[in-house]
Amino acid sequence: MIHRRQFLQSSSLAFLAPSILMHSSQQVIPSTFNPISIQERKQRIEKAQSLLIKNNMRALVLDAGTSMEYFTGVKWYPSERSLLAVIPDKGELSFICPAFEEDRFSEINVISQQVRTWEEHENPFAMTIQLLKDLGIRSGKIAVEERTRFFIFDGLRKAGPTFQLVSGDPISIPCRMIKSPAEIALMQRANDITVEAIKAGIASLKEGMTPSDVSAKIAQVHRSMGAVHDFALVNIGVATSFPHGSSKAQILKQGDVVLLDVGCVVGGYSSDITRTIVFGQANDKQRKIWDLEKKSQAAGFAAAQLGRPCEEVDRASRKVLEDAGFGPGYRLPGLPHRTGHGIGMNGHEWGNMVKGNKDPLQIGMCFSIEPTIAIPGEFGIRLEDCVYMTADGPRWFSQPSPSIDAPFQ
Missing domain, CATH: 3.90.230.10 (Creatinase/methionine aminopeptidase superfamily)
Structure with missing residues (x-):
């Protein structure tokens, strides 16, 4: 039996990708599909921001995974070196990226130039909290997307005791559903x-x-x-x-x-x-x-x-x-x-x-x-x-x- 859910390897860049459509006669003809546009991803971010305001939340934090890809187009393996995306209630989305991965990340990042990098000895969660403060967000509810791994949640909680970390379901679910x-x-x-x-x-x-x-x-x-x-x-x-x-x-x-x-x-x-x-x-x-x-x-x-x-x-x-x-x-x-x-x-x-x-x-x-x-x-x-x-x-x-x-x- 083949496991139902495997790590997918499709590209996140905006281009016409080749496909093939086969009829019952077994004739094979070339075709194309239109990937999700950058404009649509930006509209998704805007919807998330309106939901953040509606739910009295200041920002949404995304771990590498499906929701990050949904909002940003970035497909990234969720290793122990955290790549995070932060959608504030106002302003531009930002990324927190391992410094030695910055060049590779820049190849697939087409949604935001706001990228902060952290070296191996630095704390990415403290950097995330500092990002929020630099955006004028010093307290309040920070939504965390449901599939965010616990060590990230725990790291944010320790780095930002003035914030209340809450479920991001009221944001991500209405968008993706x-x-x-x-x-x-x-x-x-x-x-x-x-x-x-x-x-x-x-x-x-x-x-x-x-x-x-x-x-x-x-x-x-x-x-x-x-x-x-x-x-x-x-x-x-x-x-x-x-x-x-x-x-x-x-x-x-x-x-x-x-x-x-x-x-x-x-x-x-x-x-x-x-x-x-x-x-x-x-x-x-x-x-x-x-x-x-x-x-x-x-x-x-x-x-x-x-x-x-x-x-x-x-x-x-x-x-x-x-x-x-x-x-x-x-x-x-x-x-x-x-x-x-x-x-x-x-x-x-x-x-x-x-x-x-x-x-x-x-x-x-x-x-x-x-x-x-x-x-x-x-x-x-x-x-x-x-x-x-x-x-x-x-x-x-x-x-x-x-x-x-x-x-x-």
């Missing part, structure tokens, strides 16, 4: 490529294959089409009843259920699609459960209406299964997890379709609808497609599977 047309276009391209990769994986199936054989084929197609391969989880037979796979050996034979959960990254944005088929001839029970899964997924889509709480998607999908005798709740046989998760730069983001999430669905939200039916000791069926919310309601990134015999339209 609502996708722009440019973000949705990148996600659409990633989904289009993943559709072709899954088609190739299914077409390659032969008796005696292992999950890793199929995963390798999918990864090859992702890369050949210009995407960054993210993951290809392939389960066979009884292992399909484990939502994220089994550690036991799996060898493909006639009549096996095969589940393929696959994603790639284009321009920093993710896809996530699952198809479940039968290798050979499906039996009556497999067809019945597959059809029920399709009905459950459709119910979740129908419930995804603007202004309605996210939990309604989960409730609608789960009700179909419970009415058919599965569950209730997370009990097996049935649906053992939430119906969907948010998606964007990370494969799993905020905006989960889960009981208790009262957040209303808004234009620009993107999420999966994937109500697994797991039957322990037998098999599992999962159909997963992601949607994005528009003024007219939800739209699919990938069209749902028509039937157990036809995984794609």
